[in-house]
Amino acid sequence: MLTRKKFLEKCFLRCVLECYVVHGLKTWYAFYILGSGCTVHLDLALINFAQFDMKNEEDESLQVWTKQVFASGQKPTQVTAMYDNWSKTYEENLGEGKYRAHIIAVDEVVRLVPEEQRRQVRVLDVGAGTGWVGTELLKLGFKNLDALEPSEGMMNQLKSTGIYTLKYQEFLGLGQNTIPSDTYDVVVVSGAMCEGHVPVRGIDDMVRVTKPGGLVVISMRLEFLETVEEYRNRLEPHMNQLEQKGVWHKVARTVVPGYYCGKEGVVFSYRVV
Numbered sequence: 552m553l554t555r556k557k558f559l560e561k562c563f564l565r566c567v568l569e570c571y572v573v574h575g576l577k578t579w580y581a582f583y584i585l586g587s588g589c590t591v592h593l594d595l596a597l598i599n600f601a602q603f604d605m606k607n608e609e610d611e612s613l614q615v616w617t618k619q620v621f622a623s624g625q626k627p628t629q630v631t632a633m634y635d636n637w638s639k640t641y642e643e644n645l646g647e648g649k650y651r652a653h654i655i656a657v658d659e660v661v662r663l664v665p666e667e668q669r670r671q672v673r674v675l676d677v678g679a680g681t682g683w684v685g686t687e688l689l690k691l692g693f694k695n696l697d698a699l700e701p702s703e704g705m706m707n708q709l710k711s712t713g714i715y716t717l718k719y720q721e722f723l724g725l726g727q728n729t730i731p732s733d734t735y736d737v738v739v740v741s742g743a744m745c746e747g748h749v750p751v752r753g754i755d756d757m758v759r760v761t762k763p764g765g766l767v768v769i770s771m772r773l774e775f776l777e778t779v780e781e782y783r784n785r786l787e788p789h790m791n792q793l794e795q796k797g798v799w800h801k802v803a804r805t806v807v808p809g810y811y812c813g814k815e816g817v818v819f820s821y822r823v824v
């Protein structure tokens with residue numbers, strides 16, 4: 552992972568290299584060129600700083616929560632009980648750019664849904680948490696937002712945003728869904744593909760509730776494809792099998808930096824047939 556310090560060092564070395572090797576400057580004039588070179592490269596550095604605004608490590612209070620919610624072998628109701636407890640400080644703990652799953656997912660939705668359609672499209676936010684995805688989508692012109700969130704505590708937080716119309720306090724992928732089939736133009740899942748969260752068969756539920764021609768967008772931590780047993784050699788193969796069966800087709804699979812505390816994420820987008 553390129554850190555802010557390494558990035559600045561790279562910029563500085565590029566300046567020096569450009570001045571001394573490319574321009575061949577060894578006189579007082581070199582200082583002028585070096586100065587301008589630095590300005591240009593530091594400007595570029597500033598533009599790229601957004602990706603480094605992320606804290607690279609979990610602080611202690613965050614660790615306490617993530618250890619609990621990602622502990623292996625928990626029942627779904629144990630996971631949601633953790634989120635009930637975490638719900639009031641979730642945004643505070645994950646703020647300051649530590650977590651960008653929702654931004655990454657929303658960027659992908661926005662890339663794929665033209666501005667003129669955003670008012671009409673019906674969106675389901677799966678594992679909606681406190682409603683960060685909806686908050687971002689609303690700013691970008693989406694009005695028709697529903698949420699699925701199994702934790703009562705998180706549900707109370709997202710209700711208080713007033714953003715979502717229908718609010719399903721349910722799990723996805725556990726065979727208990729009441730959401731009607733072929734309902735949504737966009738199903739977006741941000742940060743809910745983790746240890747003990749949405750299982751592989753949750754993908755089938757996502758497809759089921761999406762209208763033909765609709766989109767499923769999933770952002771998740773890249774390493775979870777391998778480190779979460781439920782997903783290892785199962786999640787992506789299942790997604791690929793659905794494509795082979797003609798259920799949906801892949802629009803993009805993009806690995807992105809700065810998903811969570813300096814870790815990479817992956818965002819999948821699929822169009823349902």
Ligand SMILES: C[S@@+](CC[C@H](N)C(=O)[O-])C[C@H]1O[C@@H](n2cnc3c(N)ncnc32)[C@H](O)[C@@H]1O
Nearest residue numbers: 634653678679680702722723741742743748749
């Ligand atoms: C890390 S939070 C992400 C919340 C929000 N999407 C965000 O990006 O801030 C994961 C959420 O997934 C929910 N969740 C856990 N298991 C789930 C399941 N089987 N189906 C749907 N949501 C689930 C949790 O209750 C929690 O609110």
